[in-house]
Amino acid sequence: TRQSLITQMVGRELTQLFPKFNNTIGEEVLTVRNLTRQGVFHDVSFTVRRGEILGVAGLVGAGRSEVMESLFGMERFDSGEVLIDGAPVTIDSPSVAIEKGMALLTEDRKKSGLFLVLSVLENMSIVKMPEYIGKSGFVQHVKMAEDCMEQIRRLNIKTPTMDQIINNLSGGNQQKVLIARWLLAQPKILILDEPTRGIDVGAKAEIYHLISELANRGVAVIMVSSELPEILGMSDRVMVMHEGRITGILEKDEADQETILSLASH
Secondary structure, rough: HHHHHHHHOOOHHHOHHOOOOOOOOOOOEEEEEEEEOOOOEEEEEEEEEOOEEEEEEEOOOOOHHHHHHHOOOOOOOOOEEEOOOOOOEOOOOOHHHOOOOOEEEEEHHHHHHOOOEEEHHHHHHHHHHHHHHHOOOOOOOHHHHHHHHHHHHOOOOOOOOOOOOOHHHOOOHHHHHHHHHHHHOOOOEEEEEOOOOOOOOHHHHHHHHHHHHHOOOOEEEEEEEOOOHHHHHHOEEEEEOOOOOEEEEEEEOOOOOHHHHHOOOO
């Protein structure tokens, strides 16, 4: 059966694929009000709290990725307001988003995430590079390598060395390097767009555990996913979009496959 196959591959039952931490959900970290980009998404309003995983469901073309890219300063929006810790912010570039404590794991890791000709170390360190250079103007290679090794161990990244070219790694390990990149930046808001797309079930289980652990530490997580079991298994609340609008925000006990599919299709 599929269940026994997954148990053999992952070493745990399907019900254990999604780890359950008793997260303490805190105050609102991100507040989005009436976000609109003409012809793409309209009047999008939601909040995410410290320690919460907000799942974002919807069909292809619902506008989910576009909202996340606008929040992260990759794309403009026409109107609306974004608040972090209750204070209005203007995020007009990814570098400003990173300064404000946001991180975005993009939907297509090869197109807009990874630098395929660079090493694991270089890919992992790139966001934190200004910190590694500091005032001296010299790169702190030892600190950079120590941080990289710590993440390789923590995320169980399978690579012969940190100098391995990232294109030679499996999809699951490439995704873990991208997650490690953002962990080094220590974000308070982590946006994950299709975090387990195209990776094997063993790596998926590890990524689910990591996401839960981050939420447990107080990170506010937004997880965009087209996989309903993932949305249902991981989310504290589920936001559903259809054709650029939010059609519902469900508490965990209200969210089931039928309700989500119904909201996603009209």
